[in-house]
Amino acid sequence: MLPPLPETPPEVIDLILDHLEDDTMTLKSCSLASSLFSTLCQKRIFNRLSITVQIPEPSGPAPNPILRIWPGVPMDSITTKIAHFIRHLHLELFMAYESSPNNDVIARDRLVAFFRKLDKLQSFSFSARLWTDILPDLVSACFAMFNSTMVPKITMRRLCFPTSLIASYCPHIKEIDILDCERYTKREELLSLLGPPPVGYVKYIDHIGYTLGGCREFYKALKGPQSCLSLDRLKSLRMTGLRYGALDLAADILSNAGPMFEHLTWSFDDDPPEWESWEFFTTEPPRVYEAEIAEVMALRLPETTRWLDLGFNIYIDEFGDDHFEHLEWLCTAVECRNSTEGITLVLTPPDFPIVHRGNETWDNGRHILSRLDRALTACDTLRRFSVFIHYNWTDTDNDAMLYAKDSLPIKFLNRVVEGFRRCLPRVQEKGLMTVQWLVTERQDLGLNVALRALEEGITGAGVHQDFNGRFKVNEVYTETKVSLVMSSGWASSSEDDEDDEDDEDDEDDEDDEDDEEGEDEEEEGEEDDEEEGEEDDEDDEDDEDDEDEDDEDEDEDEEDEE
Known part of the structure; x- marks a missing residue:
């Protein structure tokens, strides 16, 4: 055996x-x-579970809503035992057509029954694709689930949700992400379902951006008398976009933050992809362009700020002049805060053709970059300064769009990166700065991609994110010519321009070659003239010999006749 x-x-x-x-x-x-x-x-x-609720097109009787669950199991098969394994839950309401009361009730009942099975959650994200109020019964079930699972992180995106009540009813929240949330109109009906509000603190606030209505309501309730949350232990503030009121809100939050605040993340590039743009549903005023930052930006950072993650656009006006006012604010922030340990800076120039000017990309900002160089060098606590020059390699509005599969204008990218390095020689000499180009094939915020690249430890000359959101590592590229013609009348050469110094060297080399070729041509010309002269002399001699022979023949003829 x-x-x-x-x-x-x-x-x-x-x-x-x-x-x-x-x-x-x-x-x-x-x-x-x-x-x-x-x-x-x-x-x-089942560690991560995603539920998509979709209302299909009505045909006859109202069809039941479709609840898709990843990883591909029926909702009814998720028992209480399996639900205990769920730690990260994402719920998305996709209503392609106007929802009927019957559909809402069916979806609500199934989701409420599912919420009751959950045990402990680490994060919950809720998003929608239509600006409609969620049923109060479902919202009430969400609040009950927040408290029963003690979920510390909540993300709200593109939906009408009573974010202000989170500050009063969810004392376990440590991190909140509010993006494009609108006012909830069924508040009174919801309050009748919720009991009296039950004190805690907010550890992180994430994503104050785009439409600020939901965040304003949350922050107003946060400072109210019934709030069970506080800013005393706020550590991080993350914002996306720059709109009228965004600066005031950020300044108010930072001024009320406690001594534990240390991390500010702000991406000024607030142009979302077309399929995520909901501005036509709102009454928000237009965003503030980077050229106006100097007039409105009076944001003072707490003295305890240690980390700065910033993403800016390089604005070029119709005359081709660059504007770097955002870097002036960064210089002031660094000069006033000597406790800064790490800075991530993502600069997004316009498309390739407009800035196809070699090292001239940074010419108009050299004085500001020189000031930033001095400020960073004087900061004794600085340990890391990571810079990414971000380009988006697709243009969906252009028929001649370039799609970066295995080819990039590497020479151009390296030239722009090297030009930036030369503007900050002191920081470069201290070994604190890394500069990389960043190319994205889809319309993601450059700062988000750069932070993910740093987290994954991607090093080298640059970072390339493909259309699926994955990083291309150890990729071998072929050189690509930039040949787009912009609608504004800017046009780029069909060939990559060489570096200024390289141009001068090439011109000198060409001049030398031309001189050498000229000398060679002169020598060859002289030799040819000599050869032609010798040939002419030989021809003359031959002609003379022929004439002598003719004379001799004539004499002989005369003698014969005599």
């Missing part, structure tokens, strides 16, 4: 399953292969 096989150590099993964490199909097979793997595989499969 064969001896029993030794049991596999639990550490080895965990290591194997961790390696298969992204392979859902293999994990499903492992869970069915042995009871030893069942619980461990289910824990990894």
